[in-house]
Amino acid sequence: MIIKPKVRGFICINAHPQGCAAHVQEQIDYTRAQGEVEGGPKNVLVIGCSTGYGLASRITAAYGSGAKTLGLCFEKPPTERKTASAGYYNTAAFHAAAEKDGLYARTINGDAFSNDIKAEAIAAIKEDLGKVDLVVYSLASPRRTDPNTGETYNSVLKPIGEGYTAKNLNTDTMKISDMTVEPATDEEINNTVKVMGGEDWEMWMSALAEADVLAEGAKTVSYTYLGDKLTWPIYGHATIGKAKEDLDRAAAAIAERFADKNVSANVAVLKALVTQASSAIPVMPLYMAILFKVMKAKGTHEGCIEQLQRLFTECVYSNSPRLDSDNRYRVDDLELDPATQAEVEAIWPEVTEENLMSLTDYKTYNENFLRLFGFGFDGVDYEAETSPLVSHNF
Numbered sequence: 001m002i003i004k005p006k007v008r009g010f011i012c013i014n015a016h017p018q019g020c021a022a023h024v025q026e027q028i029d030y031t032r033a034q035g036e037v038e039g040g041p042k043n044v045l046v047i048g049c050s051t052g053y054g055l056a057s058r059i060t061a062a063y064g065s066g067a068k069t070l071g072l073c074f075e076k077p078p079t080e081r082k083t084a085s086a087g088y089y090n091t092a093a094f095h096a097a098a099e100k101d102g103l104y105a106r107t108i109n110g111d112a113f114s115n116d117i118k119a120e121a122i123a124a125i126k127e128d129l130g131k132v133d134l135v136v137y138s139l140a141s142p143r144r145t146d147p148n149t150g151e152t153y154n155s156v157l158k159p160i161g162e163g164y165t166a167k168n169l170n171t172d173t174m175k176i177s178d179m180t181v182e183p184a185t186d187e188e189i190n191n192t193v194k195v196m197g198g199e200d201w202e203m204w205m206s207a208l209a210e211a212d213v214l215a216e217g218a219k220t221v222s223y224t225y226l227g228d229k230l231t232w233p234i235y236g237h238a239t240i241g242k243a244k245e246d247l248d249r250a251a252a253a254i255a256e257r258f259a260d261k262n263v264s265a266n267v268a269v270l271k272a273l274v275t276q277a278s279s280a281i282p283v284m285p286l287y288m289a290i291l292f293k294v295m296k297a298k299g300t301h302e303g304c305i306e307q308l309q310r311l312f313t314e315c316v317y318s319n320s321p322r323l324d325s326d327n328r329y330r331v332d333d334l335e336l337d338p339a340t341q342a343e344v345e346a347i348w349p350e351v352t353e354e355n356l357m358s359l360t361d362y363k364t365y366n367e368n369f370l371r372l373f374g375f376g377f378d379g380v381d382y383e384a385e386t387s388p389l390v391s392h393n394f
């Protein structure tokens, strides 16, 4: 089949296998060019390994430290007539590259919130790795079924307390209009915390400790976004922010509970970037289009792989990690630079449909969005007949 992007709203429903492979290779090449991460991890579990920040974490661990990686993801394999999800192709490409480069890689495709998948991962660690010294928790999901009660919870992206009206770019229609979001109910807030809060991270760490597959001095990180004034009403101070606050509680609880094993647990604050998860959040596409313009002009723009390189070298494996007063690793320093935020805030009210392309870097936003699905890579022939099937399945 000829594979061209099929964008529906804020998602692209197909993906290009060779394009996704090119995206993975580009990140591998970047990591290799940075050289070895001194004192980096050796046996790594990445929960949410197939796209965005989790994929970049896996690549940084494998190609920056020669680590063996066990990945977990929830992705759709291809059929003769339908492409796989991008995360499936990314993971297949990662496996192909790892095999070629003599690096161990194993991936489990299933619901990481479930007890079964936790047990499967533990069995795989015992079989192949013995113990893990780094656990990356990078899940982004709109729902979670509590494995102990069977109840399913859905998260919402809503403000807390009062409704919020803000300028929003509809990336489907390219229309900019005011969008009003009603405040979340208490139940919606609690459900969002249940999905994106720290409970599952804690359950993972407990299961790994009980099975005795956590190495002495193991590290674990979970990712968050804090942002600034423009995004606080819909992110930082909203339902998702509330859920992310719960990660701070979980990090402290994990460190305390496994202190005998010297386990360190930290939340890492990362930059706003186009991923499948973030493109679904109102306000974020326009904010990112402006942010990219400002950060590129300052020479401070980064993608997932650059962020992960700095997270490893400047925080997790640094002797003087950049930690804030809440014990969080900070890699959002360049985004939150006051001069950068001031410029973004100055542009924000000026943007209209007419000047979108000149006042913002929507072009990069859109290119990055399509690249998530393997579209827009040099060297890939998008006119060529392409099989959706791939040789490296997992």
Ligand code: NAD
Pocket (backbone or CB within 6 Å): 047, 048, 049, 050, 051, 052, 053, 054, 072, 073, 074, 075, 087, 110, 111, 112, 113, 137, 138, 139, 140, 141, 223, 224, 225, 269, 270, 271, 272, 273, 274, 275, 276, 277, 278
């Ligand atoms: P993403 O959508 O690119 O990746 C999500 C990953 O989770 C994928 O590997 C997917 O397969 C996996 N996943 C989802 N549900 C699963 C399930 N039930 N079982 C197993 N795997 C499952 O998202 P992302 O943007 O890379 O987000 C990862 C983390 O980083 C999130 O915690 C997010 O809040 C955080 N973060 C994102 C940004 C951003 O701007 N994108 C910024 C800072 C922090």
